[in-house]
């Protein structure tokens with residue numbers, strides 16, 4: 073055995089019998105074979121020895137864990153799947169990837185619809201974090217520690233009964249990691265910033281297998297980078313997030329006819345230009361080609377708060393959820409129940425804009441015609457979603473130590489769409505609707521001085537480049553930090569997909 077192999081075994085802290093086992097199981101000639109991808113078999117064998125057989129699935133084709141990705145378009149069969157139990161396991165996995173030059177993907181909740189972001193085919197190994205899903209509270213309940221493989225539904229179910237909330241996800245099935253690393257839009261964002269802004273400390277495994285903390289005192293540059301910087305710097309193995317005392321909140325969900333499009337959009341703009349100065353209020357619009365759903369949420373137990381006055385005179389078709397004093401958890405259950413559990417192909421897509429009801433209306437009409445035609449042809453469901461982002465979001469980010477996203481400091485919206493369809497042959501046709509719609513947002517926005525280039529990572533589609541919109545200074549700093557913590561650029565070169573700095 074060569075010195076490199078010896079160093080590799082010693083870095084994995086293998087016992088003498090384990091080293092012998094590795095030697096026996098792996099032909100010496102294959103060790104260190106990098107160029108033709110044949111290292112995959114050796115890497116999976118090494119993982120079985122270093123982490124234990126129960127942590128490595130070498131027959132993923134027959135295992136449903138392959139299908140854990142939310143979108144069918146992302147389901148792929150990796151050469152093997154490593155399911156670490158803790159940061160030490162993740163460290164071993166990364167050392168194995170490095171030693172054998174392995175392509176890999178990292179999966180938390182699997183809710184990115186972008187193929188390859190958290191999935192990989194037989195040319196690589198999937199690092200699936202779903203068993204690292206512990207949730208605990210510090211003794212004084214000020215910090216919640218979240219495992220990277222958890223889902224927001226479990227977080228709420230665990231923390232709300234203990235009297236605390238966190239700024240995290242709004243939909244139960246979404247994963248903890250992807251959401252925080254991409255920013256994290258929550259009902260409390262107007263008041264407290266993004267989910268990433270509410271992280272006290274990250275535990276991260278770097279490319280060389282070192283486990284470090286990133287917070288205001290240790291590795292402060294990495295701390296900044298991870299807040300919105302996505303999968304570029306390491307595998308996060310624990311998120312320590314600030315809690316707030318559990319809130320009673322108010323919400324009401326109203327459905328309007330599209331015949332009332334102009335007045336509903338006017339009400340939203342009036343609210344965002346005035347009512348949104350009450351940072352406990354947030355109003356989101358989820359529009360289909362047939363109806364407009366308005367979600368009014370107030371993060372205090374105040375029925376029909378004054379902030380939403382522009383909406384109260386508009387007669388809805390239906391009150392989908394009546395005026396309710398509830399919790400973020402009860403609202404999450406309602407919002408989560410809307411999505412279908414059927415396996416489907418999915419996409420989302422991002423753009424941003426200044427506030428203007430006529431722009432929203434014109435782009436909606438453009439989108440509606442296309443969405444209806446493609447629905448008739450393919451059965452695809454599409455939504456047109458307007459999410460308010462008030463100046464306090466960026467301010468909160470700065471106040472909490474800064475983040476890498478460069479969120480615009482002005483009052484604006486993040487537009488997104490959720491698209492569901494079934495047949496792979498319709499991929500291009502279905503996606504063309506949202507692609508053309510974001511082009512239309514940009515064209516009309518530029519003509520009317522309303523365009524904002526920022527793309528929110530957690531809504532960005534496979535061909536979009538959210539990191540490129542973070543601003544030249546932030547991008548340069550992110551690249552520097554990536555080189556500092558990952559000098560061999562494992563995460564840029566060997567990671568299968570996701571929003572990578574190397575692809576800006």
Ligand SMILES: Cc1cc2nc3c(=O)[nH]c(=O)nc-3n(C[C@H](O)[C@H](O)[C@H](O)COP(=O)(O)OP(=O)(O)OC[C@H]3O[C@@H](n4cnc5c(N)ncnc54)[C@H](O)[C@@H]3O)c2cc1C
Pocket residue numbers: 142177178179180181182183184185189190201220241242243245246247248249250251252253254255256257258302303304306307308309411530531569570571
């Ligand atoms: C139904 C639905 C509702 C949503 N609601 C919201 C919402 O309310 N607010 C919001 O902000 N976003 C929302 N999103 C978007 C969501 O935040 C992103 O899709 C996010 O990427 C999902 O995270 P995940 O862990 O489930 O995804 P995954 O697909 O597992 O991971 C996403 C990316 O993060 C990387 N990654 C995963 N874990 C780690 C880790 N531990 N360390 C390093 N990199 C890692 C992956 O490699 C991948 O590139 C929603 C998405 C869906 C589908």
